[in-house]
Structure formats: structure tokens, C-alpha cells
Amino acid sequence: MSASAASLAWPAALALAAAMGIGRFAFTPVWPLMAQEAGLSLAQGSWMASANYAGYLLGALAAIAWPVRRLRATLAASLAAVAALTLAMPLLDSVAGWSALRLAAGYASASAFICVAAWRSVPAGDPREASVSAVTYAGVGAGIALTGLACLALMAWGAGANQTWVALGGLTLALSVAAWPRLSRQSPPARTSAAAMPPARLPRGIGALSLHYGVFGVGYIIPATFLPAMAKEILPDPAIFGWAWPLFGLAAALSCLLVPRLARGRDDRQVWRCAQLLMAAGMLAVALWHHIAAVILAALLVGGTFMVITQAGMLTARRLSGPAAPRAAAIMTAAFAAGQILGPLLASWAARWGADLPQVLEAGAVLLAASAWALGKVTTDGAGAGHNAIGPQGRSHSN
Known part of the structure; x- marks a missing residue:
């Protein structure tokens, strides 16, 4: 793993840690506290979890219907939304309200993930592409681990569900703020030559x-x-x-x-x-x-x-x-x-x-x-399909 590849990838990795590690997966370690404090049933917890899944699906469907053209602006808005929605969890005290927030957080995390998945920190075919991708996607697991460790520490200190949500919202904001200056200085991802250009053919x-x-x-x-x-x-x-x-x-x-x-x-x-x-x-x-x-x-x-x-x-x-x-x-x-x-x-x-x-x-x-x-x-067609990408020595042989 080259130092240059890691330096290019870590901002996107932090963005995924915030959007996915917290926006998508924070509910799992916080749920036992919420169930204990509010007397919630497993069925109610399932509704909240399902709301997040549904929001994730809606975010993906929205990106299909209205393809993302301004990746940088959309990613910034999505990360800000994940932080705000996580911080808002203690402001409500009903399953319906919490489910609405988890629905919106799922939508925002899908939007952020799609932006990062389409982002190119290096040009296509660059020999560092595989290493950059590896570090970037490792951000999801790192975010899950960081969220779990934070919840363990907060439980050890006697924090309740509300304090835990606030802490995780602050962590989301901190990760996003740390990532953004470097992301904003990277070369713009794939651009269209004109705003009115029709979507590229799949x-x-x-x-x-x-x-x-x-x-x-x-x-x-x-x-x-x-x-x-x-x-x-x-x-x-x-x-x-x-x-x-x-x-x-x-x-x-x-x-x-x-x-x-x-x-x-x-x-x-x-x-x-x-x-x-x-x-x-x-x-x-x-x-x-x-x-x-x-x-x-x-x-x-x-x-x-x-x-x-x-x-x-x-x-x-x-x-x-x-x-x-x-x-x-x-x-x-x-x-x-x-x-x-x-x-x-x-x-x-x-x-x-x-x-x-x-x-x-x-x-x-x-x-x-x-x-x-x-x-x-x-059977697939298209430039670059099926060539090495994950292996560190793999290089795209496509144009």
C-alpha cells in the first residue's frame, strides 16, 4: 500500500466511515440502550431498522431517476444530513419519529455512498487505483468498528441512548469536517460537457x-x-x-x-x-x-x-x-x-x-x-470490464 495511494484515499474513507459506519449502522449498537430505557419491543426495533433500509433504497432509486451530476455538492449535503439527523435522535421520543429520522438517514447515506462509489481520486487505469479503492472502502468497516468502540466506552461511562446519539452525531460531524478540505481540493470527478447532456447509456x-x-x-x-x-x-x-x-x-x-x-x-x-x-x-x-x-x-x-x-x-x-x-x-x-x-x-x-x-x-x-x-x-461489454482492479499489481488495460 503506497503512501501516495493512502493519502489520496483517506478523505473518501472518512466520508464513508461517517455516512455508512454511523448513518447506516449506528442503530445496531445503540438499539439495546433504546430498548432498555424506553421499554421498546423487538418488533418496534425492527420497524426502525426497516425504515433505515427503506430510506437507503429510496436514496438509491432517486439517484437512478435523477442521476447525480454534481458529486461534490451532493456528497457535502449528504454528509451534513447524516450528522444532523443523528444529532436529532434525542429530540424525539416516539417510534414513529425515530423511524422517520432513520428513514431520512438511510436516504442520505445511500446518496453519500453513491457519490463516493462514482468518485475518482485517480484517473482510470492509474496503477494506484486498486490501492486507493481498498483504503476508501475500508472506511466503512473502520466506521463500524469506531461506532462500536464508542458505544462500548459510552456504556462503560454510564451514558444513555440520548447521550450516545449526540456523541455519534458529533463523531459524524468531526469525520466529515476532517475529510472535506482534502476532498474539495481533489480534481472534480467525472464531468459532463454540458448540463443538458442526456444521461450516459448503461x-x-x-x-x-x-x-x-x-x-x-x-x-x-x-x-x-x-x-x-x-x-x-x-x-x-x-x-x-x-x-x-x-x-x-x-x-x-x-x-x-x-x-x-x-x-x-x-x-x-x-x-x-x-x-x-x-x-x-x-x-x-x-x-x-x-x-x-x-x-x-x-x-x-x-x-x-x-x-x-x-x-x-x-x-x-x-x-x-x-x-x-x-x-x-x-x-x-x-x-x-x-x-x-x-x-x-x-x-x-x-x-x-x-x-x-x-x-x-x-x-x-x-x-x-x-x-x-x-x-x-x-456477459458484459464496455471498456475495462473484467480487468484487474482489486489486486495491487492489477492495472486496467482499457482506455
């Missing part, structure tokens, strides 16, 4: 890629939703269980940095397929072996692959789409958001027909494995 194959990315969303959200419950059954002590979220985030961050070295010589879709198979293996392990070791293994395999798949999928779409990269990123994000809404619904439907949690996890693992196999059959 390439063949983006629909199939998005379908598989949506399947990834279905498969990912099932263990992300239900593994904590399984871990809590085995280790009910919150002082121990509370470390699950920071470790999940750390695995996500480290995987983004380590996989480029391990995946040298492989293209984006190969990395995507391998990572998805590992995620499926983790789900299968915990489904077949009800033991804390299996839960830890599944957490590492899921946490250590979900950002690798995200990075590989977004790079595949960006290289394939050229000038249409922002719109392609929006379509991929919408597919993932729809998948993570559909996953719990399918699990609930299966439970009504008598399926237990291990069987749901087994079905999710089979779905991920089948998608990984079929992904290799997808």
Missing part, C-alpha cells in the same frame, strides 16, 4: 450484475440480522457480546486492505465470487454447528467479505459503465437495498412454514453459492 450486463448484487443483499442481511441473536443465546453476557460489532467492523476494514494482496492477478468478478462463497460457508457453518466457535467463524467470514463484495461489485460496475458510473452505482445500490429488505421478509415467511433459523441460514448459503456460480456466466 452498458449491457449491468442488469445481471445488479441482480446478483441484490442476491448478495438478501444473503448478507440474513446472518447480519440473526447471528447476534444466536450469539446472545450462547453468550448472554453483554460485556462480552458487545465486542461483536467492533470485531465485525474490524474484519470488514482489514479485509479491504488484505484482499488486494491475496487476490493478486484476479479480476473483480473473481474476487466477488470467491468472497461470496466464503460468506456462504460461514452461514453454513453456524447453521450446522450451534457453538460459539461457529458463531465467531461466521461473524469473521461475513464481516470479512461483505465489504470485499461491495468493493468488487462497485468497481465492476464503474469500470463497465464509464460516464454512466454514477447511475450504475445507484442501480447496484438499489438492488442491494431491495435485497436486504427482502431477506428478513423471506426468513419470516419461511418461519411461518415451519423452518427454523439454521434452515433459513442453510437456504441463504445455498442462494449465495448459486449466485456466485451464475455470476461467472454473466
Whole structure:
């Protein structure tokens, strides 16, 4: 990892840490405090979590309908919105109000993620592109880990849910302010030659890629939703269980940095397929072996692959789409958001027909494995599609 690549990437990584690590994932570690203090039920918590998923989907759909043309301005507005909405959580005291805030935060985090996914800190084909991408997407896992550690520290000091939300809102603002001066000095991302220019045409194959990315969303959200419950059954002590979220985030961050070295010589879709198979293996392990070791293994395999798949999928779409990269990123994000809404619904439907949690996890693992196999059959066109991106020695051979 070169120093120049890291210096180019860290502002975007901080932006993702704020927008995703907090805007999308802060609710998970704060929820136990909210449930305890306000006497909330699991169903009410599910509504708030689902509101964030729905907001994320709406943000992605909006970017498809109205493609982002001013990435810098949109990213600034999105980061400011995530900070403001997080700080506003203590101002309300109803499930409906909290759900509305989480809905809006999901919308803003999707908008920010799409902007960063389409952002180019270096020109296409630059040998530093793979390293820059790795550091950038590691920001999501780092943000998750930082959020989890902050919540652990605040709980140790006796802070309640309101104080925790305020602290996390301040952290969002601090990360955004630290990132923005350097981001604003970088060369503008892809520009259009005229404001009235019609949206660039999406390439063949983006629909199939998005379908598989949506399947990834279905498969990912099932263990992300239900593994904590399984871990809590085995280790009910919150002082121990509370470390699950920071470790999940750390695995996500480290995987983004380590996989480029391990995946040298492989293209984006190969990395995507391998990572998805590992995620499926983790789900299968915990489904077949009800033991804390299996839960830890599944957490590492899921946490250590979900950002690798995200990075590989977004790079595949960006290289394939050229000038249409922002719109392609929006379509991929919408597919993932729809998948993570559909996953719990399918699990609930299966439970009504008598399926237990291990069987749901087994079905999710089979779905991920089948998608990984079929992904290799997808035919794409467009400059740069399928060339090395994640491996540090990989260079785009396209124009």
C-alpha cells in the first residue's frame, strides 16, 4: 500500500466511515440502550431498522431517476444530513419519529455512498487505483468498528441512548469536517460537457450484475440480522457480546486492505465470487454447528467479505459503465437495498412454514453459492470490464 495511494484515499474513507459506519449502522449498537430505557419491543426495533433500509433504497432509486451530476455538492449535503439527523435522535421520543429520522438517514447515506462509489481520486487505469479503492472502502468497516468502540466506552461511562446519539452525531460531524478540505481540493470527478447532456447509456450486463448484487443483499442481511441473536443465546453476557460489532467492523476494514494482496492477478468478478462463497460457508457453518466457535467463524467470514463484495461489485460496475458510473452505482445500490429488505421478509415467511433459523441460514448459503456460480456466466461489454482492479499489481488495460 503506497503512501501516495493512502493519502489520496483517506478523505473518501472518512466520508464513508461517517455516512455508512454511523448513518447506516449506528442503530445496531445503540438499539439495546433504546430498548432498555424506553421499554421498546423487538418488533418496534425492527420497524426502525426497516425504515433505515427503506430510506437507503429510496436514496438509491432517486439517484437512478435523477442521476447525480454534481458529486461534490451532493456528497457535502449528504454528509451534513447524516450528522444532523443523528444529532436529532434525542429530540424525539416516539417510534414513529425515530423511524422517520432513520428513514431520512438511510436516504442520505445511500446518496453519500453513491457519490463516493462514482468518485475518482485517480484517473482510470492509474496503477494506484486498486490501492486507493481498498483504503476508501475500508472506511466503512473502520466506521463500524469506531461506532462500536464508542458505544462500548459510552456504556462503560454510564451514558444513555440520548447521550450516545449526540456523541455519534458529533463523531459524524468531526469525520466529515476532517475529510472535506482534502476532498474539495481533489480534481472534480467525472464531468459532463454540458448540463443538458442526456444521461450516459448503461452498458449491457449491468442488469445481471445488479441482480446478483441484490442476491448478495438478501444473503448478507440474513446472518447480519440473526447471528447476534444466536450469539446472545450462547453468550448472554453483554460485556462480552458487545465486542461483536467492533470485531465485525474490524474484519470488514482489514479485509479491504488484505484482499488486494491475496487476490493478486484476479479480476473483480473473481474476487466477488470467491468472497461470496466464503460468506456462504460461514452461514453454513453456524447453521450446522450451534457453538460459539461457529458463531465467531461466521461473524469473521461475513464481516470479512461483505465489504470485499461491495468493493468488487462497485468497481465492476464503474469500470463497465464509464460516464454512466454514477447511475450504475445507484442501480447496484438499489438492488442491494431491495435485497436486504427482502431477506428478513423471506426468513419470516419461511418461519411461518415451519423452518427454523439454521434452515433459513442453510437456504441463504445455498442462494449465495448459486449466485456466485451464475455470476461467472454473466456477459458484459464496455471498456475495462473484467480487468484487474482489486489486486495491487492489477492495472486496467482499457482506455
